[in-house]
Amino acid sequence: MRTITAMLAILLLAGLAGAQTLPLTDLGTGHFSGGMGIYASGDTLALVYNNKPDNDPSTTGMIVFRKSTDGGATWNSVNVAPSQNCLTQPTLHYSASEIIITYASGFDRLIARSLDGGVNWQTWQDDPALNTGRTFENSPFTERRDSQLKTADLLLPYPEYAQAAYCQPDDPEELQVPQIFTDNDRSVNDTQLYYQGTDEISGVVRANSDIWIRQAGGGINNGWPTFHAPVIIFGEVHSASGAYPEDQIFLGGLIENAPDLEIFGSPRHTAQTVGPAYYDPDRIMLVDVNGTGYTAYMGMLTEPETVQIPVYASYPPAGTADPLYYNSFTVRDTVWSFYSMGSCANSTNFVHSKLWIKGNFYSRQTWAAADTIYLVGSITLANTPVGQAPTDNQTDFVNLISEKSILLKYGYCNPVDSLRRHPFCGSDPGVLPIYANLFALGKSPNNDPRKDGVFTFEYQHPHPSVPAYNYNGTLYDNIDLHRYRYPQEPGFPWATTSPGNPQNLKIDLPWYNPLWPERTPYLERGTIKVWGSIFQNRRGFLHRPYYDVEWPSNGVWDPPQDLCGGSSSPAQVQHVDPVLGIELINVNYPGATGSGVGYKKQHAHDPRHNLSDLQMEADIDVQSMLKLGLALCRQTATGSERYHLRPQLRRTRSKDLTRLGDHALYSVNDLLLFAAGDEVSDWSASTESEGLIRGMELAPDGSALICQYRYEDQQLRLKVSKLAATTGSLVWERDYQACSQLNDIAILPNGQQLLAKYEDNGYLWLWLLTDAPGEQLVRVWETDPYTPDQIDLAGSRLVLKAINDETADIFLWLRVHGNGENQPGTVFHARSTITVPVSDPVVPPVPEARLSAWPNPASGQMNIKLELSSPMPHQVEIYNLRGQRIRTLSSAVSNASGEYEYLWNGLDQSGKSVGAGVFFLRASADGVTLSTKRICRVR
Numbered sequence: 001m002r003t004i005t006a007m008l009a010i011l012l013l014a015g016l017a018g019a020q021t022l023p024l025t026d027l028g029t030g031h032f033s034g035g036m037g038i039y040a041s042g043d044t045l046a047l048v049y050n051n052k053p054d055n056d057p058s059t060t061g062m063i064v065f066r067k068s069t070d071g072g073a074t075w076n077s078v079n080v081a082p083s084q085n086c087l088t089q090p091t092l093h094y095s096a097s098e099i100i101i102t103y104a105s106g107f108d109r110l111i112a113r114s115l116d117g118g119v120n121w122q123t124w125q126d127d128p129a130l131n132t133g134r135t136f137e138n139s140p141f142t143e144r145r146d147s148q149l150k151t152a153d154l155l156l157p158y159p160e161y162a163q164a165a166y167c168q169p170d171d172p173e174e175l176q177v178p179q180i181f182t183d184n185d186r187s188v189n190d191t192q193l194y195y196q197g198t199d200e201i202s203g204v205v206r207a208n209s210d211i212w213i214r215q216a217g218g219g220i221n222n223g224w225p226t227f228h229a230p231v232i233i234f235g236e237v238h239s240a241s242g243a244y245p246e247d248q249i250f251l252g253g254l255i256e257n258a259p260d261l262e263i264f265g266s267p268r269h270t271a272q273t274v275g276p277a278y279y280d281p282d283r284i285m286l287v288d289v290n291g292t293g294y295t296a297y298m299g300m301l302t303e304p305e306t307v308q309i310p311v312y313a314s315y316p317p318a319g320t321a322d323p324l325y326y327n328s329f330t331v332r333d334t335v336w337s338f339y340s341m342g343s344c345a346n347s348t349n350f351v352h353s354k355l356w357i358k359g360n361f362y363s364r365q366t367w368a369a370a371d372t373i374y375l376v377g378s379i380t381l382a383n384t385p386v387g388q389a390p391t392d393n394q395t396d397f398v399n400l401i402s403e404k405s406i407l408l409k410y411g412y413c414n415p416v417d418s419l420r421r422h423p424f425c426g427s428d429p430g431v432l433p434i435y436a437n438l439f440a441l442g443k444s445p446n447n448d449p450r451k452d453g454v455f456t457f458e459y460q461h462p463h464p465s466v467p468a469y470n471y472n473g474t475l476y477d478n479i480d481l482h483r484y485r486y487p488q489e490p491g492f493p494w495a496t497t498s499p500g501n502p503q504n505l506k507i508d509l510p511w512y513n514p515l516w517p518e519r520t521p522y523l524e525r526g527t528i529k530v531w532g533s534i535f536q537n538r539r540g541f542l543h544r545p546y547y548d549v550e551w552p553s554n555g556v557w558d559p560p561q562d563l564c565g566g567s568s569s570p571a572q573v574q575h576v577d578p579v580l581g582i583e584l585i586n587v588n589y590p591g592a593t594g595s596g597v598g599y600k601k602q603h604a605h606d607p608r609h610n611l612s613d614l615q616m617e618a619d620i621d622v623q624s625m626l627k628l629g630l631a632l633c634r635q636t637a638t639g640s641e642r643y644h645l646r647p648q649l650r651r652t653r654s655k656d657l658t659r660l661g662d663h664a665l666y667s668v669n670d671l672l673l674f675a676a677g678d679e680v681s682d683w684s685a686s687t688e689s690e691g692l693i694r695g696m697e698l699a700p701d702g703s704a705l706i707c708q709y710r711y712e713d714q715q716l717r718l719k720v721s722k723l724a725a726t727t728g729s730l731v732w733e734r735d736y737q738a739c740s741q742l743n744d745i746a747i748l749p750n751g752q753q754l755l756a757k758y759e760d761n762g763y764l765w766l767w768l769l770t771d772a773p774g775e776q777l778v779r780v781w782e783t784d785p786y787t788p789d790q791i792d793l794a795g796s797r798l799v800l801k802a803i804n805d806e807t808a809d810i811f812l813w814l815r816v817h818g819n820g821e822n823q824p825g826t827v828f829h830a831r832s833t834i835t836v837p838v839s840d841p842v843v844p845p846v847p848e849a850r851l852s853a854w855p856n857p858a859s860g861q862m863n864i865k866l867e868l869s870s871p872m873p874h875q876v877e878i879y880n881l882r883g884q885r886i887r888t889l890s891s892a893v894s895n896a897s898g899e900y901e902y903l904w905n906g907l908d909q910s911g912k913s914v915g916a917g918v919f920f921l922r923a924s925a926d927g928v929t930l931s932t933k934r935i936c937r938v939r
Contacts, residue, residue, distance in 0.1 A: 022764060022781035022810065024828040027066055027075060029053060031089045032797070032813045032827055033139040035656055035695070039094035040801040040809045043071040046118065047811070047827065048090045048101050050083055055822040057161055060084050063103050065092075067118050072809065072831045080112045081105075081123045086138070087161040087822050093143040102142040102151075107258055109135040109153075111142055133640070134259035136160055139655055149635040152657055152666055154648070155628045157206070157261055157611065158232070161822050163651045165230070166204065173651045174610035177437065179203025179229070179603070181535040183263050183452075185211045190449040193539050194240060195225035202228045203533070203605030204252075208260040210235035213244060224249050229605070234260045262627035263537065264441060264614075266403050267368050271350035275339065279352045279370050284334065286415060287367065289359030291382055292345035297336055297415045304330040315482045316471055316579065327486045336415030356409065358423065361398045361435075364613070368401035374409040374458065375400075377423045381435045390435055390531055390606060397613055398435060398532075404442035405540070408457040408528065408599065411515035420515050424457075426526035427591020431602060433529055437609060440536040454540025457598050459513055462521030464584035466577055479580075480517065524588035524595075529602040533609060543598040611649035630655075630668045632680060644680040646673055653692050660698035667693040670708065674728055683728030690719055694797075695744040699751055701725055705769075707745045707755075709738065716794070718743055720755055720769065732771060737934055740793035744800040745769075746808065752836055754778070756800040756810070764798075764810070768836055779834050783812070792817045796825060808834050849930035851876075851923050857936035861905050864889065866923050866931070868898035874925040876902055878935075886914060906937055 030051035039046040045068040052061025063080040083090075083105045090103035099114040101121075111130040112123045124131040132142075136156040143150055157175060158166040168174040185207040187193050192212045195201075197219030205211075211233055215223040224244065229252040236256045237244070246254060274296055275285040284299035307330070310323030317323075348366040355369035358377025367373075380386055381396035390396070400406060408424045426432045442453030466479040476482075513521065528542070575584045594600065614626055629648035633640045648668045656667045666673040669692055672683040683704075687693060691710030698704055702725030710717050721733035742758035753769040766779040792815045799811040810832065815825035850867040866876060871894070878887040886908040892900040908914050916938050923930040 022783045022830045022832060024783060024812065024830045025072060025075070027827040027829055028064060028077075029826045030061060030064070030824050031087055031138075031822075032825060033089035033091050034797045034811075034813065035658065035799045036091040036139055036141060037089065038799055038801065038811055039092055040803060042803065044069055045072050045809065045829070046092060046094050046099070047829075048080075048092045049827055050088050050090055050103065052083070052087065053824055055087065055818060055820055055824065057085055057087050057822075061088075063088075063090050063101060063112065065099075065101065065114075065118055065121075072829050076118075078118060078121070080121045081110070086159075089139045091139050091141040093141070095144065098144060100142050100144065102140045104135055104138065104140065107134045107136065107159075107255075109133050109137075109140050132635075134257070136259055137652075141657065143659075151631075151633045151635070151640070153631050153633070154652060154655060154668060155262070155631050155645070156259075156652065157628055158204075158230075159255070160652055164821070167651055168610055169607065171610070173653075174612060175649065175651055176204060176607070177533045177609040177611055177614065178206045178261075178535075179533050179605040181206045181261065181263075181533070182209070182539050183207075183443075183537045184209045184449075185233075185539055186449070187541065188450045188452065188454060188456075188538055192238075192240075195227075197221060197223040197225065199225040200228075201226070201603070201605070203607075204229045205231045205233075206261050207233040207235070208263075209233070210238055212238045212240060213249065214239065215241035215244075221248060226251065227254075228252055230255065232258045232261075234258055263443070264401075264439060264535065264626055266350075266370075266401065266441065267348050267366060268350045268352075268370065268403075271348040271366070271368060273352065274342070274349045275351050275353060277352060281353070281371065283353035284356060285339070285351045285353055285369075286336075286356040286376065287351070287359070288377075289344060289357070289361050289365070289367075291360060291362040292343055293341065294344050294349075294359070295341050296339040298339040299334045299336045299415065302333045302335060304332050307331050309478055309481045311485060312482055314579065315479060316474070316476055325485070327481055329486060355402075356412070357400070361396055363395065364397045366399040366401065368399075368403075370403050372404045373400055373402040373406045375406070375424060375434065376409045376412060378432060379434045379436045384435065386433050387431065387529075389604065390608060394608065396435075397609070399437045399439065399614065401439040402441060402453065405440045405453045405536075406438050406455045408525075408542075409514075410458040410462075410522075410525075413515075422515075422522065422525075422589070424525065424528070425522055425589040425592070427589065428527055428593050428600070430591075431527045431529040432599075433531070435531045435606075437532040437606075437614070438530065438534045438536075440540070443537055449538060452537035454538050455534050455536050455542075456540030457525070457542055462513065462518070462523060462586060462597065464519055464521055464575070464586060465513070465517035466580065466582060466584065467517045467519050469580050469582060471580060476580075519582060520585055520587045522589045522592075523586050523597045524592040525599055526589055526592045527600040527602060529604065531604050532606045534603070541598065542601050543594075543596055545596050614649070630666060630671065630673065632666065632673075632675070632678075634678070643678055644673070644675075646671055646682065646684075654694055656693060656696060658696050658698060660700070663698055663702065665696045665698060665704060667696060669693070672696070672706065672728070674704070681728065683723060686721065686723050686728055686730045690721075691717070694741055695800075697745055697747040699725075699747045699753075700749070701751065703731065704728070705745045705747055705753055707743060709741055716740070718757070720745060722753070722771070734769070734775075740796060742793060742796050742798040742812065744798045746800040746802040748802045748805045748836065750805050752805070754800065754802065754808070754834075754836075756798060758783075758793075758798055766808075766834060778836055779832070781810075781830075781832065783830075790817055791815065792823065795821065795823070803831075805836065806833055808832060849923055851921055851931040851933045853921060853933055853935050857938045858906075859938050861903050862935065862937075864902040864904060864921065866892075866900045866902075868900070868930070871896065871898045872925055874900075874923060874930065876900075877922045877924070878904065879920045879922060880914075880917070885909075886919070 030049045032049040037048045048065050050061045051064050061083045065078045065080050066075050068075045085106040086104045088104040090101050093100040099118050101112040109132045110124050112121045114121045136159045137154040138160045141152045166175050194212045194214045196214050196216040227250050231250050232255040282301040286297040288295045308326045308328050344365050345363040351369045354371040356374045356376045360380045362382035383393045383395050384390040411422045438455050440453035440455050444451035468477040630646040631642050632644040633642045653669050658665050664675045670688050672687045674681045674683050691708035693708050695707035704723040706721050708719045716738045718736040718738040722731040724731050744756050746754045755767045755769050757765045762783050764781045768776040768778050795815040797813040801809040810830045812828040813825045816823050848869045852865045854863050876889040877885050879885050889902045892902050894900045919935050921933045
């Protein structure tokens with residue numbers, strides 16, 4: 001690839017007589033979407049902007065439509081609709097039969113339409129169907145294609161005008177991951193859950209529902225919860241404690257009635273498989289990660305086996321006593337085997353079954369499962385000491401993603417040594433560490449709240465049971481099942497006094513306790529600390545009381561309905577088996593404190609995580625993990641139908657679209673989509689990492705011209721590239737130094753390619769771009785419609801519209817200087833004739849060359865060095881910003897390898913000292929430009 005550097009425009013101007021004045025018309029001041037807000041065809045011109053005169057979202061603006069039918073000589077203006085509490089940049093779709101303006105007011109996505117050429121307008125107040133949902137985007141877009149409405153919207157996690165508040169402190173382009181996300185902020189019992197005094201949350205909170213708060217104990221805020229970062233919810237805040245002090249609770253701000261954040265999909269399509277490549281609900285994969293490697297064991301549940309156990313009036317039975325009746329039930333066992341070892345460094349791994357996981361992780365790893373994930377041990381990071389924040393660890397990141405729920409495992413028998421273990425129990429004040437983002441994505445297909453994904457703990461309410469016991473030389477097993485009727489019935493509840501249960505003690509059964517039987521099961525299990533985000537469809541319980549008042553048991557324990565069950569004996573109450581003399585008691589785990597069941601929780605926001613960390617490789621369609629980015633949709637009788645989603649998880653800096661017939665280009669930042677009808681191809685391979693796309697055009701032959709910006713060595717660079725039809729592959733590219741983003745490209749109806757490039761001296765240069773290396777000057781206009789110290793050129797926009805092969809419309813939006821990036825600007829228009837050669841000039845191949853200068857800037861002499869691939873006759877010249885040659889350098893010091901050194905003393909060709917300013921060096925040979933460089937002279 002050969003790059004032509006710096007200002008070829010200036011260099012090729014040598015000999016041009018002078019610039020023409022471009023007559024600019026002021027069309028209004030406000031917020032403007034650039035090319036998406038403009039229509040230009042023949043003598044009919046139209047544009048739309050939001051006339052809000054400041055960057056305060058809370059003030060009201062007006063959506064203004066302006067139209068000209070005489071090529072811009074005169075303009076009519078219509079105030080279409082007000083816009084409140086946002087900084088929308090409206091977009092325009094124009095046809096002879098219908099004009100559509102799409103804009104935002106607050107977080108409502110609104111449409112205004114005119115059927116009479118823009119004279120009269122219908123808004124959502126006339127037709128509620130014109131309110132098409134909610135959006136955080138500044139510039140939503142709607143068009144009508146083949147009698148069908150289609151949209152091109154950005155699905156954003158945060159308001160576009162306030163993105164800076166949601167970015168990483170050390171990276172202004174990366175958006176933070178919310179610390180807490182719930183699709184429905186209610187329990188699996190479909191009851192309200194409250195944030196209260198013990199909740200102090202440092203990261204962003206998102207909910208696709210209402211949330212509930214109350215003033216209830218603990219914390220730092222007089223019993224109220226404390227949110228240090230923004231809280232963004234689809235619904236509203238409800239208080240169980242009356243009026244609440246919003247500014248005291250929501251320190252990071254509160255956004256109610258926001259767009260929802262669509263919960264994620266699974267990365268199963270882009271991950272490497274660990275275990276068999278098909279789903280089996282009877283399979284368990286136990287994975288132990290050690291740095292960048294893992295060891296996997298596979299557990300298989302055996303086929304169900306029907307068992308009959310006699311129930312006796314007194315057990316052990318005396319002699320040959322007859323049973324009262326038989327309990328009949330099915331049992332299953334788990335058979336474990338070693339499965340595999342493998343590498344998991346910087347990988348996404350998927351298990352088509354239940355996943356039990358623990359370990360110490362090195363590198364970026366994602367582990368996902370088609371079924372429930374159980375944590376059977378701590379999740380730690382190789383480069384973070386346990387108990388410390390991972391802030392300085394930029395190496396290790398863990399995501400755990402379940403398509404159902406994530407549970408803290410109460411206990412299991414280790415498949416290696418068959419020992420019974422309680423992997424997630426600990427003493428206070430220590431913590432059980434989880435350094436990971438947790439995603440419980442389960443969604444019930446029939447709206448059963450108990451089947452929604454949650455992060456919770458296994459076995460909600462432990463009850464003691466009688467272990468196998470050697471009595472008088474005989475080993476007795478399944479003792480409780482020999483004593484109590486199963487299943488329970490109101491006439492035979494476990495809570496009633498019976499010969500085998502005189503103290504009315506709840507007992508356990510094997511299908512409720514994974515380590516049944518347990519003589520002393522654990523109530524309080526310690527404190528977990530999560531460093532990372534928790535995403536769940538509903539909020540799971542991590543701590544419960546002894547007795548669940550939401551579902552009182554009335555003496556019959558029904559765990560499928562009542563996850564807490566009935567009352568358990570507190571730790572201070574003991575029960576001694578009346579026959580065997582075994583003590584049965586519920587206890588806290590040694591060293592754990594409290595009077596309930598489950599875990600105390602500490603939850604720390606991990607500021608290292610950003611949304612890009614959660615994008616799985618090759619997630620480029622609607623199966624992508626994050627439903628964020630550029631969404632293409634069609635409106636149907638039943639609502640909006642998305643037919644393509646291109647994930648975009650960084651801060652939004654630019655969005656554009658253009659259409660030629662049935663073909664269209666859509667862009668966001670450096671990502672590019674090509675659409676032929678509804679068939680969408682991703683052309684981002686040619687544009688990604690090359691800078692923000694600020695201009696694009698489709699040629700009649702199906703090729704595309706793309707204009708991008710990037711900063712390189714603290715200098716703004718402009719890249720223009722041509723992409724091949726059908727494939728989007730790179731045909732050629734040109735690279736220039738730029739002083740602003742006031743540049744654009746256009747393609748004439750005859751296929752000729754134009755570049756409009758604005759210089760900071762107030763001149764607009766128009767160049768013909770050819771497929772062969774080189775450019776040809778077409779026109780120079782003098783504009784200068786502004787006071788330079790009042791205009792932010794870096795944030796201004798230029799739009800070039802080719803009307804025909806000899807006429808172009810130029811639109812400038814010049815943004816005023818001010819605090820922040822949401823300043824308004826003034827829209828200008830001009831129409832001008834252009835003179836373009838019929839055939840492309842023949843440009844000879846350009847030898848490789850490098851031109852350097854130092855010191856730069858210079859106040860005295862400047863050293864200039866030209867390096868050529870071989871010695872050859874050449875010229876080194878100096879031009880001012882008007883394109884006038886002021887000096888040809890001579891008397892070079894050279895060597896045989898093709899290096900030439902010059903000195904410039906700041907004098908022009910007549911020996912006079914030039915003023916301070918910016919100049920350009922041009923090296924040429926045989927009239928062909930070899931290299932150019934911008935230089936600066938100071939006094």
